[in-house]
Amino acid sequence: MATVPVGTALPTASPHPDRALDTRPSVRRRRWSRRRAANAVYWGACAAALAGVAAPVVWVLAGVVNSGLRDWHWSVLTTQTVGTGGGLLNAIAGTLVIVVGVAVIVGIVGIAGGIYLAEFCPEGRGGLLRGGSEILSGAPSIVLGYVGYVTLVVRFHWGFSLAAALAVLSVMVVPYVVKATEVSLRSVPTAYRDGSEALGMPSGYALRRVVLRPALPGIVTGLIVAMAIAVGETAPLLYTAGWSNNLPTAHLFHAPIAYLTYPVWTFYNQPYASAHRLAAVAALLLVVLALLMIVVSRIIVAVTQRHSETSSAPH
Amino acid sequence: MTDAVGTHTGTETALRQAEAGPAAGPPREVAFTPAFSCRGVGVGFGAKTVLEGVDLDIAPGTVTALVGPTGCGKTTFLRTLNRLNDRVPGFRRSGTISLVGEDLYDRHMDPLVVRRRVGMLFQRPNPFPLSIHENVIAGVKAHRLAPRSELRSITERSLREVGLWEAVADRLGSSPFRLSGGQQQLLCLARALAVRPDVLLLDEPTSSLDPVSTEAVEDLLRSLVPGLTIVIVTHNLAQARRLADRTVFFHGGRMVETGETAELFENPQQEETRNYVSGRFG
Known part of the structure; x- marks a missing residue:
């Protein structure tokens, strides 16, 4: 592989055959925003899953505690x-x-x-x-x-x-x-x-x-x-x-x-x-x-x- | 210093002789009961034969290094010396090994007593999930070697022996896993020394440590001889040269050559040994 002299800008015009190595700024920006979007989707999914688990627990607990305390007598x-x-x-x-x-x-x-x-x-x-x-x-x-x-x-x-x-x-x-x-x-x-x-x-x-x-x-x-x-x-x-x-x-x-x-x-x-x-x-x-x-x-x-x-x- | 833990007269005598020894006359391993004497030792697991035909005497109060490429059987051999392979499924053994003149695998020989007399240090530090103090005295308590009142002083003595006392004196009750890797290995050494073994087996004891800790452990090991017999497995040939009185070269499940360390490295008799110590394979 040919060496690139220190200080020389990397060639930006020629798309690399291997997409992962394509370093043009436009490509990098697009990739970064896609990654951020994916990240947000997964975080959202995790939060939804947590809510799905926590909500019934809270609901049952609140119901039981509420009705139990209403009728509570020592x-x-x-x-x-x-x-x-x-x-x-x-x-x-x-x-x-x-x-x-x-x-x-x-x-x-x-x-x-x-x-x-x-x-x-x-x-x-x-x-x-x-x-x-x-x-x-x-x-x-x-x-x-x-x-x-x-x-x-x-x-x-x-x-x-x-x-x-x-x-x-x-x-x-x-x-x-x-x-x-x-x-x-x-x-x-x-x-x-x-x-x-x-x-x-x-x-x-x-x-x-x-x-x-x-x-x-x-x-x-x-x-x-x-x-x-x-x-x-x-x-x-x-x-x-x-x-x-x-x-x-x-x-x-x-x-x-x-x-x-x-x-x-x-x-x-x-x-x-x-x-x-x-x-x-x-x-x-x-x-x-x-x-x-x-x-x-x-x-x-x-x-x-x-x-x-x-x-x-x-x- | 009082020996609270009890003694083994056979070894003690041999050690006294060893201390008076070398200047007085013939080579030590001829004049004294060897710490280990192996004759035609073969070891296998199930259908697989790991070692065969090992004839080796290990003189008391010396450091013996076992070297050889990975898979040559040196660790298996080491674990055979304290009967740690006994419970491995399919373990079989031939030939005889004697520990200071007694048959190691005699059916009257209690493996637990063997392991008290033959301590072991592993490749990675393995303190127990107990406090530092409890770690040091774990073996002493297991073998009921000392009354409760003496346990503190045994901890102190053992930790001083390994040079760890100053560092941990104020936190004997806390977890050993807060210590650095080197300190953990020293703690394991203190634990092994606390039961007053005659022999210490070391399975690459410094391979997971940094150079400074390694040097500390090596210095310490040197200082334990000739009060203790040490057998060390190492991949590090420089370590073998620094530490060992004698070096044994294993290859392909056989003991190829044994000799004074300098002799084995400078003037190996076998072609395989020459290739290995000169770095041509391994």
Whole structure:
């Protein structure tokens, strides 16, 4: 290629056969304005997409908060349901018991399952477990509820009970936790595993001390999603937990238990204003509960990740 | 300085001999139990053979450099010396390797103990996502080598050994990922030294560092000998010349030649070695 002497203007008249190398000012200006236009179009599309996601959230939240606050009365937190009126203390307590129960069961089974799949499972066997887990997570919740009703409540004579509710809800959400745990563990850099192995750490110890920590945000997020689903689930509970105007008892079997989604669904279908008010307040409480769980999970993540690679910008 | 971590009498004796050694008489690797003694070592993964027929003695208290073109098996060989290949699928090994006279792959030999005695530093610094203090004592805690009350002083001693103490003394509780790459590698070295290994394996430890950090690491490594036996894999022939007492040249899964570093570079016996050290391939 011929060299152009320093200081010589580049030839502007001859269009280069390769269009990308065509440097005439008119061409460059046209290209620049086209790029700006494309940029504006993509930014517009992004903004529209964001609005499409955010608008329904804002709408639902505003609706729930608005109607919930309108009918809000502090006594809903302290009194139990009477007929279709009264308070929601029994339902709040019941939901908390159910969520904590699910978190414990799913936390143990799901995280252990995820660790097994990611760390210890031989290649062939993993496929079966993963497939089963995926089928489970695809099953409609009302089907699981019905199966729980037919087997646990009726066949095993558990009755409407906490045990039946926990069993069905746990089966329903465990795949989320297994998946979240496995995926987060697999994304932990191999350098951590190499380093801990080269130091002579036993594999279980290395897992607890080094490998699990960077995977924790993903695992906690999975667990919180599972708990949020458990809080918001209605169909399986209608089939297994029943409903009770009383506070939860220590009985696992033959003791129906109240939960917050019941008034939202059932009371709203009643022809009484008091029932509608209770439904709106229950919906508000569900939203607040979900928000609280998100906040707690963020705090857990922030505390455990304070030494992580990504949260520490180089100085 | 008190040794809080415990000792290995075999190596200690060998080291004392080594310190008294060279002036007194015959070449060291003949007179002492080698840190590593390899006989007919072959390594493969599944159907692929990576190394075969390696016969090599590594004298205690020396620096040995493993050089050779990419894919020649030197890193695999290094990882065989602390049994880090054990869990790699399809790993197979033949021949014998002994660590200070004991069969490294004996079924009574605990791989975790082997890795405590044979530390390792990797190509890229890999501090754990723990605080700087927790990083240094990670191995000490894993092996329960010291009571809780001594952990602070072990951290200080180890960080002083690698010359990092002044820089991090006021932020032992903070994240190691705020340190520069060179400092992170020094931290990993402190972590490896904290468990008082007999041998340190280094897999291109300076290839991701800048020249100044590289010099700091090299100076440090030199100062650790003869208290420690060092085996270093390097692509950098100048580094091998600067650091190593002996150099081993690998090519195509075989050990081609070994000798005193100066001898190997100035007067290689094999055609392949001559071509490699003169930069004709590699």
